[in-house]
Amino acid sequence: MLSSMFVVFWGCSQPPGLTVFSAMSLTDALTEIGEQFRVEHGVHIYFNFAASSTLQRQLEKGASADVFISASPQQIMALEKLEMLVVNRRYNILSNRLVLVSQESSSFFVKDNDSVKSLFDALIDKSILRIAIGQPDIVPAGTYAREALTYLELWDTLHSKLVFAPDVRATLAYVTAGNVDVAIVYETDVTLAENVKVLAQFPRESHGSIVYPLVMLKQSPRKSEAQQFIDYLKTVRAVKIFEKHGFTCLLSQ
Secondary structure, eight states, rough: OOEEEEESSSTTTOOOOOEEEEEGGHHHHHHHHHHHHHHHHHEEEEEEEEEEHHHHHHHHOOOOOSSSEEEEEEEHHHHHTTTTEEEEEEEEEEEEEEEEEEEEEEEOSSSTOHHHHHHHHTTTTTTOEEEEEOOTTTTTHHHHHHHHHHTTTTTTHHHEEEEESSSHHHHHHHHHHTTTSSSEEEEEGGOOOOEEEEEEEEEEESSSSOEEEEEEEOOSSSSHHHHHHHHHTTHHHHHHHHHHHOOOSOOOO
C-alpha cells in the first residue's frame, strides 16, 4: 500500500492552488471540503494524505506545502523546533475517539462498552488471535493504541497478537478483509466503512488527547489563500462535513 496519496499527479499540469498535507484519517472529510472550497472560492486544493509522521519527514526533506494537518501534536512540535512554521498560525481544529472494532458478522462483543473491565476481558479472550493497530512509531492512531493497551496493562500480554499497519486506513482494511479479528482505530474511520461494527470506545484517560493540530508552513508562497482555507474549515458548512464524518470540531465561527 502506498504511504501517501495525492489528489493529482504532480508531473501533470495543474492550475495554481494550495498544497495541503493531511493525516490519512481526514481523507474523506477534507476531500469533500476541498471541493466545496474550490467551487466557492475558485482555489484548487491539492491534498497529500499519509501517516502524520510520514508527512513530517517529507516536509523536513524539503517537500513543498502550504498547510499541514496532523493527527498528533508530536509532528507539529518537531517542525516547530526546526522553525518551519508560521508563528501564531497553529490551531487545534478537531478531536477523535479511539475504538475497538470487528467485522459486523463476527460474534465478538464487549459486555459493557463503558466498562474498562469489560474491554480488558474482551481483549484477552482466547478467541481473539490477531489485533490490528497502526505502527506506533509511525501512525498516531497506533501510538494512541499502544498507550491505551499499556494503560490496560495489556501491551506485553497482547504483543504477539498485534499486526502493525502503515496507516489507520490500512488498519481498518485488515478487519474488513478478515485478516485480523479486531482492530483499534479512530471512531471516524468507521462512519463510512461497510461490514464493521464498534465493539467499545477506549476510555479517554487511557491515552493522550486525540487532537488534530493545523499549521501554516513558513515556506508557503500563498499565505493569504492558506489563511482563507484555514478560516473556511471553521465555517458552519465545513463543520457540518467534519461532524458528518464523526469528528468533533474544536473551532467554529
